[in-house]
Amino acid sequence: MDHTHDKYYIPHGSHWPVVGSCALFMMLGGFAVYLNGAAIGGTVSLIGLALLVVMLAGWFGTVIAESMSDCYNSQVDKSFRMGMMWFIFSEVMFFAAFFGALFYARQLVIPWLGGEGTKFMTNLMLWPGFEALWPSNGPAHAGGEFETMAAAGLPAINTAILLSSSVTITIAHHALKNGNRLLLNLGVLVTVILGFSFIFLQATEYMHAYSELNLKLSTGIYGSTFFVLTGFHGLHVTIGAIFLTVIWFRVLRGHFTPQKHFAFEAAAWYWHFVDVVWLCLYFFVYWL
Amino acid sequence: MTNSSGFRLVGKITTLLGLMIIAPSAFADMVLNLRRGVTDISQTVYELHMLILWVCVVIAIVVFGVMIVSIVLHRRSRGAEAASFSHSTKAELIWTIIPVIILVWMAVPAAKTLVVMEDLRDSEMTIKITGYQWRWHYSYLGTEVDFFSTLARSSNIARQLRSGVDPFSVENYLLDVDKPLVVPVDTKIRLLITSSDVIHSWWMPSFAVKKDAIPGFINEVWFKANETGTFRGQCAELCGRGHGFMPIVVDVLSQQDYAAWIDAKDRGETVAMVDSTADTTAEAPAAARELSGEELYNISCGACHQANGQGLPPAFPGLVDSAVVDGPVAEHIDIVMNGRVGTAMVGFSTQLSDAELAAIISYERNAWGLNSGDTVQASDIAAAR
Amino acid sequence: MGPEYEATADQYQADDHDHHGAPSGIKRWLFSTNHKDIGTMYLVFSLLMFFVGGTMIMIVRAELFQPGLQFVDPAFFNQMTTMHGLVMVFGAIMPAFVGLANWMIPMMVGAPDMALPRMNNWSFWLLPVGFTFLVATLFMPGGAPAAGWTMYPPLVLQTGDAFPFLVFAVHILGASSIMGAINIIVTIMNMRAPKMTLLKMPLFVWTWFITAFLLLAAMPVFAGAVTMLLFDQYFGTHFFNAAGGGDPVMFQHIFWFFGHPEVYIMILPAFGIVSEIIPTFARKPLFGYNSMVYATASIAVLSFIVWAHHMFTVGMPLAAELFFMFSTMLIAVPTGVKVFNWIATMWRGSMTFETPMLFSLAFVFLFTIGGFSGLMLAITPVDFQYHDTYFVVAHFHYVLVPGSLFGIMAGVYYWLPKWTGHVVDEKLAKTHFWLSAIFVNITFFPQHFLGLAGMPRRIPDYSTQFADFNMMSSLGAFGFGLSQLLFVYIVYRTVKGGEKASSEVWDNPKGLEWTVPSPAPHHTFETAPELR
Numbered sequence A: 001m002d003h004t005h006d007k008y009y010i011p012h013g014s015h016w017p018v019v020g021s022c023a024l025f026m027m028l029g030g031f032a033v034y035l036n037g038a039a040i041g042g043t044v045s046l047i048g049l050a051l052l053v054v055m056l057a058g059w060f061g062t063v064i065a066e067s068m069s070d071c072y073n074s075q076v077d078k079s080f081r082m083g084m085m086w087f088i089f090s091e092v093m094f095f096a097a098f099f100g101a102l103f104y105a106r107q108l109v110i111p112w113l114g115g116e117g118t119k120f121m122t123n124l125m126l127w128p129g130f131e132a133l134w135p136s137n138g139p140a141h142a143g144g145e146f147e148t149m150a151a152a153g154l155p156a157i158n159t160a161i162l163l164s165s166s167v168t169i170t171i172a173h174h175a176l177k178n179g180n181r182l183l184l185n186l187g188v189l190v191t192v193i194l195g196f197s198f199i200f201l202q203a204t205e206y207m208h209a210y211s212e213l214n215l216k217l218s219t220g221i222y223g224s225t226f227f228v229l230t231g232f233h234g235l236h237v238t239i240g241a242i243f244l245t246v247i248w249f250r251v252l253r254g255h256f257t258p259q260k261h262f263a264f265e266a267a268a269w270y271w272h273f274v275d276v277v278w279l280c281l282y283f284f285v286y287w288l
Numbered sequence B: 001m002t003n004s005s006g007f008r009l010v011g012k013i014t015t016l017l018g019l020m021i022i023a024p025s026a027f028a029d030m031v032l033n034l035r036r037g038v039t040d041i042s043q044t045v046y047e048l049h050m051l052i053l054w055v056c057v058v059i060a061i062v063v064f065g066v067m068i069v070s071i072v073l074h075r076r077s078r079g080a081e082a083a084s085f086s087h088s089t090k091a092e093l094i095w096t097i098i099p100v101i102i103l104v105w106m107a108v109p110a111a112k113t114l115v116v117m118e119d120l121r122d123s124e125m126t127i128k129i130t131g132y133q134w135r136w137h138y139s140y141l142g143t144e145v146d147f148f149s150t151l152a153r154s155s156n157i158a159r160q161l162r163s164g165v166d167p168f169s170v171e172n173y174l175l176d177v178d179k180p181l182v183v184p185v186d187t188k189i190r191l192l193i194t195s196s197d198v199i200h201s202w203w204m205p206s207f208a209v210k211k212d213a214i215p216g217f218i219n220e221v222w223f224k225a226n227e228t229g230t231f232r233g234q235c236a237e238l239c240g241r242g243h244g245f246m247p248i249v250v251d252v253l254s255q256q257d258y259a260a261w262i263d264a265k266d267r268g269e270t271v272a273m274v275d276s277t278a279d280t281t282a283e284a285p286a287a288a289r290e291l292s293g294e295e296l297y298n299i300s301c302g303a304c305h306q307a308n309g310q311g312l313p314p315a316f317p318g319l320v321d322s323a324v325v326d327g328p329v330a331e332h333i334d335i336v337m338n339g340r341v342g343t344a345m346v347g348f349s350t351q352l353s354d355a356e357l358a359a360i361i362s363y364e365r366n367a368w369g370l371n372s373g374d375t376v377q378a379s380d381i382a383a384a385r
Numbered sequence C: 001m002g003p004e005y006e007a008t009a010d011q012y013q014a015d016d017h018d019h020h021g022a023p024s025g026i027k028r029w030l031f032s033t034n035h036k037d038i039g040t041m042y043l044v045f046s047l048l049m050f051f052v053g054g055t056m057i058m059i060v061r062a063e064l065f066q067p068g069l070q071f072v073d074p075a076f077f078n079q080m081t082t083m084h085g086l087v088m089v090f091g092a093i094m095p096a097f098v099g100l101a102n103w104m105i106p107m108m109v110g111a112p113d114m115a116l117p118r119m120n121n122w123s124f125w126l127l128p129v130g131f132t133f134l135v136a137t138l139f140m141p142g143g144a145p146a147a148g149w150t151m152y153p154p155l156v157l158q159t160g161d162a163f164p165f166l167v168f169a170v171h172i173l174g175a176s177s178i179m180g181a182i183n184i185i186v187t188i189m190n191m192r193a194p195k196m197t198l199l200k201m202p203l204f205v206w207t208w209f210i211t212a213f214l215l216l217a218a219m220p221v222f223a224g225a226v227t228m229l230l231f232d233q234y235f236g237t238h239f240f241n242a243a244g245g246g247d248p249v250m251f252q253h254i255f256w257f258f259g260h261p262e263v264y265i266m267i268l269p270a271f272g273i274v275s276e277i278i279p280t281f282a283r284k285p286l287f288g289y290n291s292m293v294y295a296t297a298s299i300a301v302l303s304f305i306v307w308a309h310h311m312f313t314v315g316m317p318l319a320a321e322l323f324f325m326f327s328t329m330l331i332a333v334p335t336g337v338k339v340f341n342w343i344a345t346m347w348r349g350s351m352t353f354e355t356p357m358l359f360s361l362a363f364v365f366l367f368t369i370g371g372f373s374g375l376m377l378a379i380t381p382v383d384f385q386y387h388d389t390y391f392v393v394a395h396f397h398y399v400l401v402p403g404s405l406f407g408i409m410a411g412v413y414y415w416l417p418k419w420t421g422h423v424v425d426e427k428l429a430k431t432h433f434w435l436s437a438i439f440v441n442i443t444f445f446p447q448h449f450l451g452l453a454g455m456p457r458r459i460p461d462y463s464t465q466f467a468d469f470n471m472m473s474s475l476g477a478f479g480f481g482l483s484q485l486l487f488v489y490i491v492y493r494t495v496k497g498g499e500k501a502s503s504e505v506w507d508n509p510k511g512l513e514w515t516v517p518s519p520a521p522h523h524t525f526e527t528a529p530e531l532r
Ligand code: HEA
Pocket: B056, B059, B063, B098, B099, B100, B102, B103, C150, C263, C264, C266, C267, C309, C310, C328, C329, C331, C332, C333, C335, C336, C337, C339, C367, C368, C369, C370, C371, C372, C373, C374, C375, C377, C378, C379, C383, C386, C387, C388, C392, C395, C396, C399, C400, C403, C404
C-alpha cells in the first residue's frame, strides 16, 4: 500500500466481485431449481451461500486490511459513508413495498371485498356474507381460523430489547469517540447479545404462532403480510447482528480510533434502521 | 460540415413529414382514426380525442416550425454567427404558463366525461360478464339466460398454425363468435365484469367501454347504444396463449326484437339470431368436410393441453399421463362435457356436437402412445347428456 | 449561468509516474476497477442485448407480417414479446446508460475514477448472471415467461419452470442497478473537482444524478413486488389472490410505482446527452441551464405520483382516476420546458449537422411526438379506448427508440472519438442515421393508426383489416434492424483505426472531457483539474 495520504485510493483489480457473482448464480439458480422440484438445487444453493460468505469475508477482509494500512484518506471515508447511507435508503424502499401492500390490503382491498364503495356487487355476488374486518384471512378463510399475536407479550419484550440495544450501541459509539475502550467493548457486546436474543424470541414467537394460534404464512392476507414483514425484518436483524459481531471482534483487536471508525458507524446506522423498521412494524402490524 | 449536407437534412425532414401527411390519404379506405361509436359517451370520447389530437398538432406545428426555421436559418453554412444569450426569465415563464393553461383547458372536459362514465345510476338491465381462458360467459341477471361466447368455428380453424386457410377468405376473421351478446337499443345497460382465472379486459370500441375482468372482483360499467347493429371488439388484456382469440360481438336489437329473443331464450329455446352472422360454419372452407378427432382436438383443446398432449404445466395438465384419460370412459366423458368447476377446464357440451365430442375423446384415448383401443360413440355422449 | 471550464491540460505530464496503462488479458476485464473498462463492458453488453432483444422482436414482426399464423405458436409469440420487453429495458437501454455514466461522469466532474471501484465491477458482473437466468428460461419446460414484461398475476403464475428464474433475474438486475446508482450518487457528491459546484456540472451529470435517485427509490420496490409473486407461488401467501383477502390489482400498483419512474430512468440520461450535444453544434451555451436542472428534478418527483395512469381500466375509484389523470398531464410542463430550451439553444446559433447532432435533432422531433401521444394517453376517458392497443405501443416506442436509443446513439457518436482516439467515418455514420430515422418512422408511425383502428397489443394474429399497416410496420422493422448492423460495423471500424482524433474532437466543445487527450488515458485526473 504505497499510496500517499491525500490521494483518493483506487484499488487494483479485484476478483471478489466475480466470485460474488458466481456465488449468487449458484445460490439463486440452485434455489430456483429446488423450487422447481429438484432436490439437487438445494445443495447447489447452499454451496453458493457458502461461497457468498467466503466472498464477503474476503472482500471485507481486503477492505479492512487496506483501511488498517491507512490507504484511505478522509475523502474515501466519506464515499463509504455516503454509500452506506444510500444503501440503507434503498432498504427502506424495499420495506416500503411491503408496508404499502399491508396498507393497501387493509385499507382498500378488505373493505372492497366487504362491498364498500363501487364494489357492492363484488361482495354480494362473489363473496356473500364476507365482512370487512381486520385482521382478515379473506373471504375464503384461507388457512382457517386463527388468532393474532398479542402485542403485549413477546413483541413488547422484543420492542424493549431492540430499543435498549439502540441505546447500548449509542453508548458504545460515544465511548469510542471518548477513547473509553472498555465501555466500547461492553456496549457492542451487549448490543450483539440483545440482537441475538431478539432473533431467538422472534423464532419462539413464530413457533407459538404456528403451533398454537394457527397463524401461518398461508393465513390469508393477514398471515402473508405479517410473516413477510416480520420475516424480512428478522433477516435484517440477523444480518445486522452478524455485522455487529464482526465489529465486536474488530473492537477487541483495537481497530477503531476516535477519528476513524467508518465500519463501526455503518453497523450502528444499520442497527438503527432495523430498529426504526421494527417500531413501524410494532405499531402497524401488532398494535393497530 | 458542408453546405449541401445541411440542406439535405431539411429536405429529408420535410419529405418525411410530407409523406406522413400524404400517406393517410393513400389508404383512404383503411380505418385510421378512432371510431365515433354508437353511444353518447363514445361520441364524447371521440370528440375529446380529436380535441387533444388537434391541440397536439398545433403545438407540434409551432414547436417544430420554430425548430425548422432555426435549422434552416441559423446554420454555420449560411454564415450564421452564434449569439451568446443563455437564458431569459420572461421566455421561460411564458412557456411554463401557456402549457399549464392548455392542460387545464383540456382537463376540464375530460374530467366531466369521466364523471358521467362512472355514473351507474338508473340502469335498466344488468348483465354479468365473466372472462375465461379463452371465452366469455354472459349471464342476464333476473333471467335464466346465460351462455358462453367463443371464437367462431371458421376463424378457429383458419387461425391454427399453418392451417392453410387464407384469413382473407374468412368473414370477420378473429372478430366473430358462436353466440354474440344480445342487447336492446336505447337502454342503459349495466355490465358486471369479472373473471374466473386470469385478468381479461372486455373491450367494445363502439361503446367506448373497456374494463378489466379481475378474478375475485366485479367491475361495473354501463353503456346505452343509440343504434342497432352488430359490433365487434376483443379481449384487451394479455391472458395467455389464446389472448388474441377471444373476440367480443354484441348484437344490438330493437327493443321488440330483443324482447322476443330473451323470451325465447328464457324458455330454453335455441333462437336464430335476428341480426347476426354468428353461424358462419357453413362458409368456412375447411369446415366443408368432416374434421377428424385429431383436428377437432387441436382446435378445441390444443390451446391448453397442446397438440402433443403434454399440456402447459402447471396451469394446464398434460393428458398423456392423465389418470382420467387412462381411466374409466364415463369420467372422461364427464369432465370433457361438464368441465371442472373453478378451473380453466370448462364443459364443452354446449359447444361441440355429440359426434365431435365422441371423436375428440376417442382420439385422446388412443393418441400419444396411449392406444387404449376405446372408441366412444356419439350415442354414448347423447346418453350422458 | 451554466458551467465554464478551463482545465489545465498539462497536468497529464505532471502525474504520470505512478503507473501504467491497462493491465492485459482476461483479468483486465474480469477484475477491473477502472471506470473506463467497466463502462466499455457495459456498452458492449448492452449492444449484445439490443441484438438479442431485437432478434426476438423480429420474430414477432415476421409473424405479424400477415394475418394468420405462419411461423410460431401463440405461446412462443407471447414469450418473444415478453422477453423483448425485458431484454430491451433491462439489458439494452439501462446498461447502455450506465456504461455512458461510467465512462463520462468521472471525466466530466474531474474525478480519478468512480467512488467505489470494486462495487462498480460487481454492478457489471451481476448483469451476465441475471441475463443467463433470463435467457436460459427459453429452454425450460413451459418456456420463457410469457405474461408481458409487466408480469401481472395471476397470469404470470402460470409460467412453468421459468418462474423462479424470472424472479431471481429481477432481484439480481435490481441489485446491480442499486449498486450502480449508489456509485453514481457518491461519485457526484463526493468526487467533484474543487470549484465544480453543483450548478456547474454538465447536464449529463445532473440528469444521471437525478436518475440515480429514481433507481434507488424504484428498484427495491420492484424487488419487493416480485418477491411477493414468489411467495404467492411457492409459499402459500395470498397477496394477489382475492380469496385470501389480496388483490391482483395490488401487484399492478406496486409494479407501476416502480414502472413509471423506470420509464423516466430510461429517458432522463438521454435528455442529458442531447443537452450536451446541442450546445456544441449550435456553438451557443445551453439555454436555461438552471431551469433544465429544475425541470429534470420536477419530472423525477412527479414520476412517483402518476403510476396508475397505466391502470385506468382496472376499476379504480373515480377520485383516483382524476388524480392520476391530472398529475400525469402535469408532467408535460417540465418536459415542455426542456424541449423549448433545446430549441432556444439552437435559435440564433451557428449550427452544423454532424452525426451526433443529427441524432439529437431527431431525438427532439420524435421524442416530442411520443410525448404528445403520452399526453393523449393521460386523458383517462380516452385512454379507455387507447389502452392496451398498438397506440400505446406506438407511444412508447417513439419515446424509447428515437428517444432513449437515439439518445444513446448520439452519445456514442459524440464520445466515441474520445474513447478510441479515432474519428468516426461521417459518411457511414450519416447513412446509419438516415436509415435509422426513416425506418423507425415507417415501423412505428403506422402503429398509431393500428391502435386507433382497434388492434390490441400482444396478439399473435389479427383481423384482416389491420393487414396493410402491419405489413408496413414489419418492413420498417426489418429495415431498422438491418440498419443497426451498419452501426456495429462503424463502431468496430472506429475502434480498430482511422484518422486520429484531437483532444477536442469537435469544434470547441465545452466540458472537462475535452481537455484530456483522445483516446482518454487509462487513468484520468489522478490529481484534480483546476477550474476557473
Ligand atoms: C422513455 C420512456 C417514456 C417516456 C419519457 C414517457 C412519457 C410519457 N408517457 Fe409513457 N409509457 C412508456 C414509456 C415512456 N413514457 C412505456 C414503456 C409505456 C407502456 C408500458 C407498458 O404498458 O408496457 C408507457 C405508457 C404510458 C401510458 C399508459 C397507456 C396505457 O397503457 O393505457 C400513459 C398514460 O398516461 C403514458 C403517458 C405518458 C406521458 C404523459 C408522458 C410525458 O412524460 C410526456 C411529456 C412530453 C410532452 C408532452 C412533449 C413535449 C412537451 C411540449 C412540447 C410542451 C407543450 C405540450 C403540451 C402542453 C401538450 N405513457
